Every structure is written in structure tokens, then in C-alpha cells.
Amino acid sequence: MIEFRDVTKRFADGTVAVDHLNLVADAGKITVFVGPSGCGKTTSLRMVNRMIDPTSGTIIVNDTDVMKTNPAKLRRGIGYVIQQAGLFPHRTVLDNIATVPLLLGWPKAKARARAAELMELVGLSAEMARRYPAQLSGGQQQRVGVARALAADPPVLLMDEPFSAVDPVVRANLQDELLRLQSELGKTILFVTHDIDEAIKLGDKVAVLRTGGILAQYDEPGTLLAHPADEFVEGFVGRDRGYRGLGFLSADGLPIGELATVPLGTPSATAREIIGDGWAIVVDTDQRPQGWVRVGQLADGPVTADSLTAGGSLYDTEAGSLRGALDAALSSPSGLGVAVDADGAVIGSVSAEDVLAVLDDARQAEIGVS
Amino acid sequence: MSWLQRNLDFVLGLMREHLALALIPVLLGLVISIPLGWVASRNRYSRAALITITGVLYTIPSLALIVILPVLLGTQILDPINVVVALTIYTVALLVRSVADALAAVPKASVAAATAMGYRPLRRFLAVELPLSVPVVVAGLRVAAVSNTSLVTVGALVGVGGLGQLFTEGFQRDIPPEIITGIVLVMVLALLIDGLLLLVGRVLTPWDRVGTGAGRTS
Ligand SMILES: Nc1ncnc2c1ncn2[C@@H]1O[C@H](COP(=O)(O)OP(=O)(O)OP(=O)(O)O)[C@@H](O)[C@H]1O
């Protein structure tokens, strides 16, 4: 757990970077600091490992006041990932990752073995071990940065815009990997970004800061989208927040309707009977959806994969968010979203009307409660 | 050629002396320049002060320095220490700037990352900042070493100039082959030292030559 108690940072030139910050970042969770440039995100983060000391207030990391610790020792127990990775250009990937274990006095062989383990964990192939950072792509460098921060297995991880310098596809990839890692490792993570979408995607809780280092709102992402505290937060969480907010609403109670399915290779006469005058979804032998088909599309022979209408997004009932269900319905040519199970097999359909009905019930319930 | 053959032992002795007079100051100068360069890289003011002082030192004529030093140091005029001290001063004058620039050019993110990982300042300097400044420092070192190799000859005017003595003696006794031998050997020495330093620099910085993008896959 990381706790900010009334923390203020005023720099020598009078700039107040952080203003009376009170906040508890839960153990084992990802807490995201988000806000416009200059709102004090980096300063807040660096006060946790004493790269910057607060002007007043207290920061507690796992029951210890950081101001009462030795800075170098404190830092060896807190992983830190920075923008541009900040790798050591003169050390190989393996030696970059082994940095903290070596500082902690591990024998070289053990530190390197641990580094190799981490390369695998963050998805770097073993042949990269002896490369220098200049020989890696931006995304790979960030992976090395994450591996290096994790090398000594610190309970706390600070990440300052770690993915902001890579292209959107790589970024989405790295975000997914971080969530996967976190589900395995359960670290207490403070994550800084100026990208609200990244904050919403990664954060168990999100702290929105405004210029001047003032905490505007601290809530779970769903709450942030549904109930922004003020105009600043509302403006910051951006457009489509109603739609994006559906991502945080459970689809419990959403009915899964029937859906006509036609296995690939079905003779057209049989297919015609199944389809009737509507649409049917064509599936392979594992019941995975291949595309939609209508009577008019049927040729004389058996149903083949190349004569189908492309489907929309799939609604994964396992993840079960209303956003997924609504998007599946809206993007489907038939107006019915295809619901699949964890293996990707078709189990039925969802409709936009049903999603809206569930949403309405949720609203009624909320009004009833409050 | 025949002059060189007859005086080979004499010339080799001078060459040894020349090497020592040129390279000992390079080493001393490097050792002194690293802390000074570090101070200069700390902030604008220390940089301005140090660069100005060393700049002024470099403008002192070498012969004047070699003649004044015995007075300042209390040494004999013929003591090789004078030449060593004079050339050390020139080396420092050249290298402080190189070291300061090299340290200032170390990526800030790498230094911040090193701090964040728990390096204490001295160890961080030795493990991260200094190694990363090697390419620029070696470049400065090559200039200083080559310049020293030719400056040593000035010492011949006070009797300790390594191969420079071939010039003075050659002139006094009117032996042109001796003068030419001196000039050629000084140049050869300078080139050899330069090449050697280049090589040492390369061996120390394998990371500096991996092409960005050369080995890239994504
Ligand atoms: N060493 C310093 N001296 C004076 N002011 C500083 C110093 N470091 C940061 N500041 C100021 O404090 C404020 C907060 O800076 P900080 O780096 O924490 O912002 P940030 O939220 O991380 O911004 P960005 O998104 O641009 O990284 C800014 O106004 C900045 O100019």
C-alpha cells in the first residue's frame, strides 16, 4: 500500500507541483495518475522513491515513512520504469535487467539467471540477451525497462508514462501484457499517463490531477466515466464516455437469444430450411463463427467460407461487459450480436434493445439505492 | 639512413624518453580532468569558470611555461619534471572540456533510471556516467596525446626533449639526417599513439558501434 498524507511539493522557484495530496493506492492494485502536462504526476511518483522529497506531508510505503529510510536502499526495493525506457546504452539487455540484483549483491551468475527468467516473462526472446539497447525496437526497449524494474521482485512498481513513446499498436500490446503480468504478480503499481484511455484500461483506480497538482477525482474507472466530479474531469474523460462507461457495467442479466447456425459444408437445401427468411451464422467444426449468410446468397452447392458476409465484433460472455455486447449487436450485419464462450464457440445472440433494457434496470437500481 | 644505423641505440633511448614525457602527462592529465570535468558538468557557473581557466592555461606559450615552472616548483631547470608538469597542464586544459561535454551528453533518462534503481552517486558515476562518456573523452585524449608528442620536443631547448634533441643537436652540429630522423620519428610516434588510443577506445565501447537499426527486428 502507498499512502500520500497531505503531501505538498513546492520547488525552489515557487512552483507548486503537488498541492495537499491525500490518496491511498491499494496493495496489489494498479493506481493510475492521469492529468494534463505539468499537473505534478512525475513529481508525485518521484516522491515515493525519494528522487524528490516533499515540502510537507508524509508518504507511507508498506507501513514505512519513506522519509525515515535510506534513499538508495528504499529505491532498490521499488521498481521504476520511465519514459524512453532509460536503459543503459553500454550494457547488454541481460546486464541491464540484472542491474538491481547486482546492486543488491547477488552473485553474477544468479543475477544473470534471474535476468534471463525475466526476459521470458516479459516476452523477449533469449537471443536478445546479448544485444545492446540501440539494437532494439522501441517496444522491445520498454519490455526490457519493465523486466529491469521487476528483476529483484519489488512489491511496489512506479511507472512514468512507460508506453508513451511507442506506436498505438505496440502500446496496446504492452498494455495487455502489463495486465497479464499484473494478474500473475499482483504488484502495487503507481502508473502515470496523460492518456485517459490508457488510465481507464489499466487502472483499478484512477486519480485525475489538474494543473497545480490538485487531485480532481479519485475513483474506479467506471465511476469516473459515469459520474465525473466536475466539468474539468468531464472534459478530461472526453467524448463517448457514456458508451465507454458500458465497458465497466456487468452484463449479468443480459438475455442470450437463439441464433440459427449453419455448419460449413451444409448442402444448400438444408441451409435454406435453417435460415428461413432471416440471417444465420455459419460455423466451423469447433462452432466458431465464420460469417453471416442469407438465403439470397446461397449458391447451389454446399455452404463455403468465401460466399459469406463478414461478421462484426464478437461478444465474449466470459468477459461479460455491456460495451462488448452492444458493440457486437451494432457491428453485426444482421443486427444481432454473436455471443461466444471462452473458446470462441457460438452460444447465441444479443440484441441492442436487450442491452439498453439491462442498462435501464441498472439505472433504476442505482436511483433506488441512493 | 647510415646516420640512423650508427646512432640506433642513442635514438632508441631518446624515443623511450620521448614516449614517457608524452604519455605520463596524458595519464596524469586524464586523472585530474575527470573530477574537474565532473565539477564543470554540474552547473553553468562551474562550467564557465573551469573552461575559462583551462582555456587561459592553454594559451601560455610552452617554452615560457617550461622556463617558469622551475621557479614555481623549486625544481632544477634541467629536471624532466618541468616538462611533465607543463604537458600535464596542457592535457588538463584540453580534456576538462571533453570530460564536461561527455558527461553532459549522457542521456538524462539513463542517469535518472540509475538513481531510481538505487545507485549511490559515486557508484553511479563510475558505473554509468563515466563509461558512457568514454567515446568523447577518448576523442579528446587522442588530440591531447598527439599534441603532447610534438610539444615534448620544445623541452629540448632546456635539455629534456626526447627526440627533440635530434633537432637541437642536428642544427648545432649541422647534421641534416639527424634532424630529418627526429621529425619523421616524432610523426610516426604521434600516429602510433593516436592509432593505439583509437583501438583502446573501440575495445572499451563495443556498444558505441552497434548501428541503430542494424540489428533491428520488431
Ligand atoms: N526541478 C523543478 N524545479 C522547478 N519546477 C519544477 C521542477 N520539476 C518540475 N517542476 C514543475 O512542477 C510542475 C509539475 O511537474 P511534473 O514533472 O510533475 O509534471 P507532469 O505531470 O509529470 O507533466 P508531464 O505530463 O509533462 O510529464 C510543472 O509545472 C513543472 O514545470
Ligand SMILES: [Mg+2]
Ligand atoms: Mg511527467
